[in-house]
Amino acid sequence: MKSKSLLLATSIAISSISAFAGNYNVTAQFTEDDNGLTAYIINYDTKQKVDSAIVENGKAIFNNTVENPFMAQLVLDGERYGSLIIENGDIDINNRKPTGTPLNDVLNNYNAKYMEIRKQFSETSDSAKQAAIYNEYLKFNNEVKTQNINNPIGLYLFIQEIYEMDMAKLNVALEQYPQFKSSTRVNNYIAALKQKERTSPGNKYLDFEITYNNKSSKLSDYVKPGKITVVDFWASWCGPCMRQAAVLKEIYAEHKNKGLEIVGVAVWDEPHNTLEAIKTKELPWHNILNAQTIPTDLYGISGIPCIIIIGADGTILSRDKQGDELKEDVRKALAGELK
Numbered sequence: 001m002k003s004k005s006l007l008l009a010t011s012i013a014i015s016s017i018s019a020f021a022g023n024y025n026v027t028a029q030f031t032e033d034d035n036g037l038t039a040y041i042i043n044y045d046t047k048q049k050v051d052s053a054i055v056e057n058g059k060a061i062f063n064n065t066v067e068n069p070f071m072a073q074l075v076l077d078g079e080r081y082g083s084l085i086i087e088n089g090d091i092d093i094n095n096r097k098p099t100g101t102p103l104n105d106v107l108n109n110y111n112a113k114y115m116e117i118r119k120q121f122s123e124t125s126d127s128a129k130q131a132a133i134y135n136e137y138l139k140f141n142n143e144v145k146t147q148n149i150n151n152p153i154g155l156y157l158f159i160q161e162i163y164e165m166d167m168a169k170l171n172v173a174l175e176q177y178p179q180f181k182s183s184t185r186v187n188n189y190i191a192a193l194k195q196k197e198r199t200s201p202g203n204k205y206l207d208f209e210i211t212y213n214n215k216s217s218k219l220s221d222y223v224k225p226g227k228i229t230v231v232d233f234w235a236s237w238c239g240p241c242m243r244q245a246a247v248l249k250e251i252y253a254e255h256k257n258k259g260l261e262i263v264g265v266a267v268w269d270e271p272h273n274t275l276e277a278i279k280t281k282e283l284p285w286h287n288i289l290n291a292q293t294i295p296t297d298l299y300g301i302s303g304i305p306c307i308i309i310i311g312a313d314g315t316i317l318s319r320d321k322q323g324d325e326l327k328e329d330v331r332k333a334l335a336g337e338l339k
Contacts, residue, residue, distance in 0.1 A: 022088025026062040028074055028081070029094045030055050037077050041086065044071035045155065046184045050086075069103055071152040078270075083107070085152050106153060110144055149177065159185050163302055167193045195300030201319055205231075205310045206298050212271065212290040219295070222263040222286055226312045228333045229261040233295060233306040235269040236277035241305040244322055245281050248307075251330050252284065258334055267291045267304065309333050 028039060039060035041051040050072070053060040060076075069087035073080055074096075082096035089101040098104040117140065121133045145157040158180055162170055170190065180186050199206060207220045223229045232248060234241035252262050264287035266274040271290045278287055299306065309318040309329055317338045318329040332338035 022066055024062070024064060024066050024086050024088060024091060026060075026084070026086070026091045026093065026098075028053075028060045028062075029092075030058055030060060030076060030081075032058045034058065034076060039074065039076045039081075042073045042075055044073055044083065044152075044185075045159075069152050071156050083156075103151060103153065106148065110153065113140065150179065155180060155183060159183070159189075162186065162189055167197075189302060192297075192300035192302050195298060197300070199299045199308075199316060199319070201316050203316055204314050205308070205316055208291075208295050208298055210288050210291045210294060217288045219263070219265070219288070222261065222288075223310055223314065224261060225314070227259055227261050228312060228317075228330070229263060229310045230330065231308045231310060232262065232264045233267050233291075233299070233301055233304055233308075234264060235267055235304055236273040237269065238304050240322075242277070242281065244305045244307065244326075245283060247323055247326060248285075249281075249283070251327055255330060255334060260330065260334060261285075263288065265291050265295055267293070267296050267301070309338070311339070315339075 026041070030037075030039070034055045035058065037055050039053050039055055039062075040049045041062060042048065043050050051062045051064050053062050055076070066086050066088060069085055071083060072086045073083055074093060075081065082093070082098070084091060084093060084098035085101070085103040085107055087101050087103050091098050091100045091104060093099075097108060099108065114137075117133060117137045121130055121137075124130060124133070141157060141161075145154050145161075148154040148157070158173070158177060162173065165173065167190070170193070174181055174186070205219070205223065207218055209216055209218045211217075219231070223231070230248065230251070232241075232244070234245065236242075248262060252260065262285040264278075264283065264285060266287055266289050269290075269292075274287065274289055277283075295301070296304075296306075299308070305322070306320060307318075307322065307326060308316055309321075311317045311333060317333050318326075321329050329338055
């Protein structure tokens with residue numbers, strides 16, 4: 001697969017970038033039903049709200065200054081409406097696609113090529129072909145990152161890569177690209193890696209407390225001495241979480257009379273959505289609601305589901321296993337074979 005047109009567009013974009021203050025004018029198309037709602041531009045790296053506009057006549061219009069281009073997300077009423085790059089110029093967003101400025105054009109070209117590769121991957125079941133397609137994707141991704149290493153697209157692609165790295169690999173990458181050491185997301189991931197190490201198998205579990213509807217719950221309320229406890233950090237919107245919920249129901253049905261406990265911890269989710277998922281999926285164990293980022297920061301969780309098995313003495317026996325591997329670790333934990 002070739003990506004010459006994408007790389008050409010990328011090179012053009014780089015030559016147009018300079019660190020000067022400019023004005024951005026963003027016109028985001030919504031619907032008349034959205035009139036009166038507030039739309040926000042949120043900095044992708046810092047997660048801070050940097051601008052807002054009320055939807056009128058089915059559109060939100062943002063006008064402001066920008067010192068340097070940055071990757072952003074458009075959010076309306078809690079729903080994400082896609083990514084864009086805030087830079088000097090007029091930016092139109094229609095069907096969640098930003099157009100009108102050089103870096104947004106590069107971003108669109110990248111997304112189009114990514115979707116093409118993803119489609120090719122999903123349309124074949126041949127493992128050799130899938131491996132070749134994936135290698136082509138890695139090559140393409142690296143080319144675009146390298147061409148854009150000093151603009152927001154480079155940072156965005158670098159951040160996508162680091163979630164597959166351990167601390168040693170991340171340190172090497174940051175020596176190669178020291179400009180990313182100041183990134184909020186990169187530093188948050190470094191902190192997460194340290195917490196993940198503290199809560200890896202062999203360490204004691206860390207307790208936390210959540211208050212929801214004036215009622216406080218601690219993880220230790222449900223992790224009982226002498227019991228094997230499976231802790232599932234999940235969210236209702238997370239497809240893989242829902243698939244593992246089905247696995248956990250099988251595990252619970254098989255082992256609940258053998259002293260196994262399961263507790264769910266709902267993170268990054270709205271409580272009413274969590275409750276609806278619990279009802280719909282008929283989850284029979286207790287769930288701690290509205291935990292948000294408290295446990296994920298504590299356990300260094302950067303992706304969900306994250307499932308932890310805690311032993312009878314409070315020691316973490318297993319982490320981040322799913323499917324058949326999770327079933328096997330639960331069996332071993334109950335049999336005293338996992339230490």
